[in-house]
Amino acid sequence: ETGVTQSPTHLIKTRGQQVTLRCSSQSGHNTVSWYQQALGQGPQFIFQYYREEENGRGNFPPRFSGLQFPNYSSELNVNALELDDSALYLCASSWGGGGSYEQYFGPGTRLTVT
Amino acid sequence: DAKTTQPTSMDCAEGRAANLPCNHSTISGNEYVYWYRQIHSQGPQYIIHGLKNNETNEMASLIITEDRKSSTLILPHATLRDTAVYYCIVRARGTTGANSKLTFGKGITLSVRP
Numbered sequence: 001e002t003g004v005t006q007s008p009t010h011l012i013k014t015r016g017q018q019v020t021l022r023c024s025s026q027s028g029h030n031t032v033s034w035y036q037q038a039l040g041q042g043p044q045f046i047f048q049y050y051r052e053e054e055n056g057r058g059n060f061p062p063r064f065s066g067l068q069f070p071n072y073s074s075e076l077n078v079n080a081l082e083l084d085d086s087a088l089y090l091c092a093s094s095w096g097g098g099g100s101y102e103q104y105f106g107p108g109t110r111l112t113v114t
Numbered sequence: 115d116a117k118t119t120q121p122t123s124m125d126c127a128e129g130r131a132a133n134l135p136c137n138h139s140t141i142s143g144n145e146y147v148y149w150y151r152q153i154h155s156q157g158p159q160y161i162i163h164g165l166k167n168n169e170t171n172e173m174a175s176l177i178i179t180e181d182r183k184s185s186t187l188i189l190p191h192a193t194l195r196d197t198a199v200y201y202c203i204v205r206a207r208g209t210t211g212a213n214s215k216l217t218f219g220k221g222i223t224l225s226v227r228p
Contacts, residue, residue, distance in 0.1 A: 033214075042219055042221060045216070048215070050211070096210070108155070
């Protein structure tokens with residue numbers, strides 16, 4: 001059984017650019033949730049993808065978007081990057097639209113916007 | 115906003131039990147108590163969850179008070195590798211989408227000293 005993986009590990013972008021982050025879910029899981037963690041804060045829910053569709057969204061603007069593929073891997077896209085988007089981006093894998101007990105997190109992608 | 119309150123930090127000696135408290139006075143009848151931990155710059159790791167009975171697994175024990183308004187996570191023999199931020203979260207099981215999100219507070223920083 002493979003765990004949750006994310007790529008890239010680190011990324012540096014310039015304000016105004018666009019970025020794509022990737023997540024491979026744990027084997028057998030069909031749901032991916034994305035979280036943003038600013039320095040010194042707990043992770044904040046961005047959105048969830050279930051069966052290739054967005055299945056719930058937190059308080060993030062539309063320039064945060066995503067995709068889920070038939071193999072349940074997922075992408076997070078952020079357009080028009082702002083300095084405040086600098087954070088650790090985490091994806092969490094689960095089953096059944098998130099209703100399972102546990103969500104398993106990947107190691108995260110550290111995004112720095114300059 | 116997080117539905118739980120935790121002390122900011124605590125420490126304990128290696129080999130001793132670490133007892134991490136959490137208050138969740140507004141918990142609903144269908145909400146479970148979850149504990150996750152996050153070692154520096156890694157993704158959160160699921161530890162344990164419970165509804166009203168005490169629970170134990172290979173990592174920890176969870177003691178929930180009879181009125182369910184508070185709980186304690188117990189690491190029976192803390193090691194240096196247990197140094198991390200520990201998050202106490204309440205969430206209803208079976209919810210999907212945005213309702214299944216994990217709402218993290220700032221957690222409690224546990225420092226295990228040699």
